[in-house]
Amino acid sequence: MNEYKSLLKKGWLFFTVAIVFLWAKTYYALKTAFTLDIENNTQQFILAITPISSILFFLGLAFFFSPKRRNKAFMVIYSLMTFVLFANVVYFRFFNDFITLPVLMQYKNFLDLGGSAKALIHPTDILYWIDVVILIAWTVRQKTKPSMRFKKRTVAMLYATVLGIGAVNLSLANQERPELLTRTFDRMKLVKLLGIYNYHIYDSVMTANTSTKRVFADSDELTEVLNYVNGQQGKMGVQGKYYGKAAGKNVVLISLESTQNFVIDRKLHGQEITPFLNDLTDDSFYFKNFYHNTGQGKTSDSEFLLDNSMYGLSRGAVFTTNAGNEFNATPEILKEEGYTPVALHGNHDTFWNRDVMYKSLGYDRYFSKEEYNVTEENSVNYGLKDIPFFEQSMPMLKGLEEPYYAKFITMTNHYPYILDNEKMKMIEPAETGDGSVDRYFQTMRYQDEAVKKFFQMMKEQGEYKDTIFVLYGDHYGISDNHNRAMSEILGKEIRPFERVQLQKVPLIIHIPGMEGKEMNTVGSQVDLKPTILHLLGIKEKHDVQFGVDLFAKEREDLAIFRDGSVVTDKYVYAAKEDICYDKSTGEEIEDKTCAPLKQKAKKELELSDKVVHGDLLRFLEKNQKIEGKK
Numbered sequence: 001m002n003e004y005k006s007l008l009k010k011g012w013l014f015f016t017v018a019i020v021f022l023w024a025k026t027y028y029a030l031k032t033a034f035t036l037d038i039e040n041n042t043q044q045f046i047l048a049i050t051p052i053s054s055i056l057f058f059l060g061l062a063f064f065f066s067p068k069r070r071n072k073a074f075m076v077i078y079s080l081m082t083f084v085l086f087a088n089v090v091y092f093r094f095f096n097d098f099i100t101l102p103v104l105m106q107y108k109n110f111l112d113l114g115g116s117a118k119a120l121i122h123p124t125d126i127l128y129w130i131d132v133v134i135l136i137a138w139t140v141r142q143k144t145k146p147s148m149r150f151k152k153r154t155v156a157m158l159y160a161t162v163l164g165i166g167a168v169n170l171s172l173a174n175q176e177r178p179e180l181l182t183r184t185f186d187r188m189k190l191v192k193l194l195g196i197y198n199y200h201i202y203d204s205v206m207t208a209n210t211s212t213k214r215v216f217a218d219s220d221e222l223t224e225v226l227n228y229v230n231g232q233q234g235k236m237g238v239q240g241k242y243y244g245k246a247a248g249k250n251v252v253l254i255s256l257e258s259t260q261n262f263v264i265d266r267k268l269h270g271q272e273i274t275p276f277l278n279d280l281t282d283d284s285f286y287f288k289n290f291y292h293n294t295g296q297g298k299t300s301d302s303e304f305l306l307d308n309s310m311y312g313l314s315r316g317a318v319f320t321t322n323a324g325n326e327f328n329a330t331p332e333i334l335k336e337e338g339y340t341p342v343a344l345h346g347n348h349d350t351f352w353n354r355d356v357m358y359k360s361l362g363y364d365r366y367f368s369k370e371e372y373n374v375t376e377e378n379s380v381n382y383g384l385k386d387i388p389f390f391e392q393s394m395p396m397l398k399g400l401e402e403p404y405y406a407k408f409i410t411m412t413n414h415y416p417y418i419l420d421n422e423k424m425k426m427i428e429p430a431e432t433g434d435g436s437v438d439r440y441f442q443t444m445r446y447q448d449e450a451v452k453k454f455f456q457m458m459k460e461q462g463e464y465k466d467t468i469f470v471l472y473g474d475h476y477g478i479s480d481n482h483n484r485a486m487s488e489i490l491g492k493e494i495r496p497f498e499r500v501q502l503q504k505v506p507l508i509i510h511i512p513g514m515e516g517k518e519m520n521t522v523g524s525q526v527d528l529k530p531t532i533l534h535l536l537g538i539k540e541k542h543d544v545q546f547g548v549d550l551f552a553k554e555r556e557d558l559a560i561f562r563d564g565s566v567v568t569d570k571y572v573y574a575a576k577e578d579i580c581y582d583k584s585t586g587e588e589i590e591d592k593t594c595a596p597l598k599q600k601a602k603k604e605l606e607l608s609d610k611v612v613h614g615d616l617l618r619f620l621e622k623n624q625k626i627e628g629k630k
């Protein structure tokens, strides 16, 4: 009994209980909140030991504080670790991904999240915080007694244990996944094999690393990039069949929020989900094998791809991490050709750092929430509903000097897919029992109606026939976390093969007066810039772009995803699982068939990242671009 008392006195019991609490909830989160896909016993073992070393390491830091402050320091560290865990749990529910430091820098966005964030927090989440309350109460009660007092030797032993467990963890992880630390795009594996806390240490090191890249970058690196983009497929000289066919016309871009291609021509309860878009595809170029290449930057990534023909980053959003870079974006190029480039969107101008980034991209004006009349009734979720958004945009469009390049970004079809008014619900929800999936069809149907109205108004305003319309889905709306409901909707099992192809988003290029055509070409958002510029008859100078005009005859059928997955006309390579499929049969085939594709994706993504991290286009400005213009 005395021994027990002395342990209690020295704070051993408190320390041990805290470790067990934190370990238990971390392990619980790793097992239940994240889909980590544990393949064998070693991985299971890693998962169990992986939180221990980091928990001991961080909580142990409290011993470097004076005994008086120790309890407080201990609880601050404990709460911070709980917060990190909890934030990841909530983030994962929607993004199916882990938080990175650059994502945290976008905190301004999170403040705006409102309804989306609330929908992601469950009542049972209180379990993640109960232990914090218990431990704080315990330290308060203990106030008069000495706090954790361990001998120096004990603390040293504690850290030796941290090192020991850490080393075992790392060597097992390396066995499971060679090159784990260099394959940065695979956050899922990092968390699975290193644990959530160690993952964040790794992520911080990576962030520091990339920030130094700009400082050390030089123009030789740009030469390497130019050699690649000029060389591959001889793309610089390739002119599509429709080159110059829309010269001098206005360009209207419509970013369709969370719109995946599977909704096109699909019926629910015997009703079309997107009746207007379905009709529009008949007299447009409809690309039905078109993919998004977005990463954590979501809509902003799709905008970046659209205007620059470069990839977003593997972590964070270029819009927030590199808004000060030099770019050679479509708005800037078109402005030189006499166009008025503008963006229109019913959310705050700071969201995704758009106010800053649009200037870097060369937009003349950004009509944001501040310019619209946004009321309680005409807004839902993030901001202005799509129909009033288009309605109120019409006079703004009218006031622009022609030709214009106008990017409309819709928003109502955004997670958690809410319509607050019965009149907006033009189709019954689906009945899978998964709320997000079920409501998705209703907001989608509403978005379709909004686009239909917009086309009508363009006709009424007399602007329709002088304009070309480019409509594209910005990124997925239904993440892998909803595979059960999605397989019910699609009537088939969702394997990596299907999951990759579900990343198709519609691309509809409508040129009034021109006949429609269904296009089988495999392409992605990175191809939009050259496609649009070629339609307008504008030839690239010395430009860094990774995409190819979708109408170019010799173009390779290719879509490279941000995570390294690849789709061609023949193969589907799922990077996450490292599986190669035959596209026509859906059967798994030998790895080596996909090896060159995998290599190419790696190379292309690396080069694109190099340009962004090193801000390499600033060198282009000085040498090649000027030379090219002469």
Ligand code: GP9
Pocket (backbone or CB within 6 Å): 297, 298, 299, 300, 347, 351, 382, 409, 411, 414
């Ligand atoms: C917000 C809208 C949605 O302005 O673009 O952003 P997302 O969450 O889809 O990236």
Ligand code: MN
Pocket (backbone or CB within 6 Å): 257, 258, 298, 299, 474, 475
């Ligand atoms: Mn979006």
